[in-house]
Amino acid sequence: MAILFCNIGWMKHYNGIDGDSIERGGEYNQHSTGHEVCNFSDNAGIFYGYVQPTGQIKIERLGASKKDESVSDITVVWTAGPEGGGTVVIGWYKHATVFREAQEIVKPSVIQKNNGVNTFRIKAPSNKAVLLPVEQRELMIPRGVKGGIGQSNVWYADKEESQEIVERVISLINGGISSVLPDVDQTCSILEGNPRLVAHLRRERNPAVVKTKKEAALRATGKLCCEACGFDFKEVYGEIGDGFCEVHHLQPLSEADGVVKTELRDLAIVCSNCHRIIHRTNPMLSISSLVKHLQCKCA
């Protein structure tokens, strides 16, 4: 199954500009409203999607031959930039037909007409498409790093180094990723619409990384003490606290939101209280500045 990533302006509903707005859509959106304003506007059971490529969409990279005008049965993943920065998946079309050149919408709907939308590049049955609600747009796609999206709005993700991202996206489409943060207070408003923080917390819950960090700390010190306040779950709770601690990632996600390899030195052992306080401020506190706050209190 071929996959195509298309980056568009940020909207809530993509069903006309009325009651919605389009943000950060790239240069062309500054002069005119992009045709993606109707990407999730149903027209007789079909969604007509628009993306602004540089030149044509290179459908040979999706399995078409040089003389084909279009290629069908493509999974098209729509991405956009949330307010907090980065690039996230906002929805997808399954079983889409992707055209090399922009096509005319033969019978535009009222909403399409009202929005001046008369061309499209990708179409799909609307019942095979999903637009994620804003609070579920959490999966970040790295930009401008090896294996991530480049600067173009259209990305083929057909390189070896992109496969990790592609797999994550496919698992989201298949209903895999979700409820990944069971121990984070869901009412915590800082999480909503903050995909960077969600990605950060998800990274900290990577079981393999946590295990390796704990093992290293145990080897070095024989215990799992909070690096900020010294709290030791085993010492306080006895056996039921044995082996418990949280692991904090010292680096916030960068501009590129790349899939950066986590080094052990980027991680700190922390207790749950200190961890919450670290993430209570934006930007988050460093361990050393948290230690200073602790000292003030105790002095």
Ligand SMILES: [Zn+2]
């Ligand atoms: Zn602590």
Ligand SMILES: [Zn+2]
């Ligand atoms: Zn943390």
